[in-house]
Amino acid sequence: MEHSLLHSIKILKKEIVMDDLLCDFDTKNRAVKNLGAFSSTYMSKEAEEVFIKFSSINAVDSCAYPEIEEMSQYCGNFLLNMFHAASPERYQFFPTSGSSEAIFLAILLFKNHWKVHHPDSTIKPNLIIHQTSHVAFVSAAKALDVELKIIQKDYENLRWNLSQLKENIDKGTIGVVCTLGATTTLVMDEVEKINAVLESISEHSDYLIPIHVDAASGGFIAPFVHPDFIWDFRLSHVKSINVSSHKYGLVYPSLGWLCVDEMICDDNLKNENTYLGKSIKRLPLHFSHSASHVATQFYYFKNLGWSGYADIVKDLYQKNKLMVDALKEVPELEMLTPNHLFSIPGVIMRSSNEKHYDLQALSQYLIKLDWHLPVFNNNVVDEGASQTWAARIVIRYGLTEDLIYQLLGDIKGYFSSQFS
Numbered sequence: 299m300e301h302s303l304l305h306s307i308k309i310l311k312k313e314i315v316m317d318d319l320l321c322d323f324d325t326k327n328r329a330v331k332n333l334g335a336f337s338s339t340y341m342s343k344e345a346e347e348v349f350i351k352f353s354s355i356n357a358v359d360s361c362a363y364p365e366i367e368e369m370s371q372y373c374g375n376f377l378l379n380m381f382h383a384a385s386p387e388r389y390q391f392f393p394t395s396g397s398s399e400a401i402f403l404a405i406l407l408f409k410n411h412w413k414v415h416h417p418d419s420t421i422k423p424n425l426i427i428h429q430t431s432h433v434a435f436v437s438a439a440k441a442l443d444v445e446l447k448i449i450q451k452d453y454e455n456l457r458w459n460l461s462q463l464k465e466n467i468d469k470g471t472i473g474v475v476c477t478l479g480a481t482t483t484l485v486m487d488e489v490e491k492i493n494a495v496l497e498s499i500s501e502h503s504d505y506l507i508p509i510h511v512d513a514a515s516g517g518f519i520a521p522f523v524h525p526d527f528i529w530d531f532r533l534s535h536v537k538s539i540n541v542s543s544h545k546y547g548l549v550y551p552s553l554g555w556l557c558v559d560e561m562i563c564d565d566n567l568k569n570e571n572t573y574l575g576k577s578i579k580r581l582p583l584h585f586s587h588s589a590s591h592v593a594t595q596f597y598y599f600k601n602l603g604w605s606g607y608a609d610i611v612k613d614l615y616q617k618n619k620l621m622v623d624a625l626k627e628v629p630e631l632e633m634l635t636p637n638h639l640f641s642i643p644g645v646i647m648r649s650s651n652e653k654h655y656d657l658q659a660l661s662q663y664l665i666k667l668d669w670h671l672p673v674f675n676n677n678v679v680d681e682g683a684s685q686t687w688a689a690r691i692v693i694r695y696g697l698t699e700d701l702i703y704q705l706l707g708d709i710k711g712y713f714s715s716q717f718s
């Protein structure tokens with residue numbers, strides 16, 4: 299029998315396999331027409347060059363490539379500035395594979411910090427999240443043996459039920475999670491109000507319950523368009539923020555960050571190891587990954603700067619307005635966001651009459667035209683709604699005016715072919 303490695307090399311040489319990979323899977327077209335995804339599908343030509351140039355470098359080998367560590371420091375400080383950390387030296391930041399990993403790390407730090415301050419406690423630690431929180435919190439809590447308390451949304455206005463929050467806080471609460479741009483509603487939580495609830499509780503306790511803000515998408519949006527919206531390190535209880543560079547940071551997958559107040563990075567979790575003559579103290583999660591992502595993020599920060607990002611975000615909201623106005627011309631659909639609350643650029647919509655106009659059938663039809671329109675259960679958005687399904691369109695860098703009109707034409711085409 300042929301050696302399997304040689305065998306597979308032979309297969310790889312067959313042109314047909316290369317054709318399949320390079321031609322049939324049309325990454326550009328399909329990725330750009332993926333309406334529900336948040337992750338970057340478009341980078342400038344120069345950014346792509348940077349990305350490719352650094353792809354053979356392992357970012358964690360800081361002895362061999364100290365430049366990568368410097369780029370990472372620059373990016374982390376840029377983010378701390380975006381999130382209004384008044385004394386950046388009091389904060390730490392960690393590059394991760396994305397927000398899911400950053401969230402895992404944050405819950406690990408929160409749980410450890412709580413334990414350090416409650417050494418004799420026999421209660422199981424709990425984390426307070428919201429109905430619209432990302433599933434990454436459910437996975438992290440399960441893996442780290444933390445109980446979840448889920449606060450229900452006020453359906454009338456998509457806001458937090460603050461009295462329910464108050465009732466759920468107890469001695470085992472390791473932290474509260476807010477979201478800046480929930481995936482099912484796109485809405486940014488009013489973190490300031492949640493902070494006020496925690497401040498009122500702190501008056502009677504000597505333990506400060508920290509807030510973690512999941513700013514996976516909104517972290518690169520709010521600072522540029524809503525400077526007076528206070529959700530970040532300006533608030534007394536916000537001690538930890540995650541953000542995804544591979545969403546509105548404009549970098550291809552996979553890069554995210556965790557920014558945390560040094561106060562919750564207790565020393566007992568850190569490992570000191572000597573590596574090639576250098577002593578490094580770091581948190582336990584630290585995995586090999588390509589330097590492409592950090593290098594590209596560094597390039598964008600240097601190249602675009604604050605004003606470049608602000609221009610791009612403003613342009614996304616203009617595109618969003620175009621999309622919203624276009625969808626208003628489709629009577630078969632109605633929009634749930636944008637609404638009265640701040641939200642990231644995008645649309646959550648439902649059928650205006652589910653018995654007649656089936657969103658899933660629309661989504662199936664669009665697949666044939668290379669569009670991917672994700673449809674999900676709408677109870678998260680609208681309790682007891684007679685309309686059960688909702689669909690999401692995310693406005694990302696790379697979505698052009700032409701594509702918006704093309705999509706609208708395809709949606710209208712579907713409804714008129716079915717119902718006229």
Ligand SMILES: *Cc1c(COP(=O)(O)O)cnc(C)c1O
Binds near residue numbers: 432542
């Ligand atoms: C995308 C997203 C995540 C997960 O982020 P990854 O970077 O894909 O791991 C978590 N929370 C929110 C709100 C998100 O939008």
